[in-house]
Amino acid sequence: MSRWIKLASSAQVKAGKVKIFEALGTRIALCNSGGQYFAVQDVCSHDDGPLGEGRLCGQEIECPRHGARFDIRSGAATRMPAVVAIRVFKTKVQDGDVLVELEDEAVKA
Numbered sequence: 001m002s003r004w005i006k007l008a009s010s011a012q013v014k015a016g017k018v019k020i021f022e023a024l025g026t027r028i029a030l031c032n033s034g035g036q037y038f039a040v041q042d043v044c045s046h047d048d049g050p051l052g053e054g055r056l057c058g059q060e061i062e063c064p065r066h067g068a069r070f071d072i073r074s075g076a077a078t079r080m081p082a083v084v085a086i087r088v089f090k091t092k093v094q095d096g097d098v099l100v101e102l103e104d105e106a107v108k109a
């Protein structure tokens, strides 16, 4: 089962920026790429780096620890040293808020 959870106000994350939020105990990096919102796990698959403290490069997020990059749409690793994809979450904007869809399974991860 999944449910939509309010993560942030859309005004909280400016275009080209990423910010960390928490929903149901899951830390999520919310990215604004050209006015579109993408949500990814806040943990790098290489060595648990804090992805949300990294920078957004177009539609990729760069880990601040060793520079791995991930596609924020699919979660795919696009630059070494990471090779394993990260988890992504569906988003939607409703009444000025950004909501993420969390699976019960994801909530426990």
Ligand code: FES
Pocket (backbone or CB within 6 Å): 044, 045, 046, 047, 048, 049, 063, 064, 065, 066, 067, 068, 081, 082
């Ligand atoms: S922990 Fe992210 S690149 Fe190493």
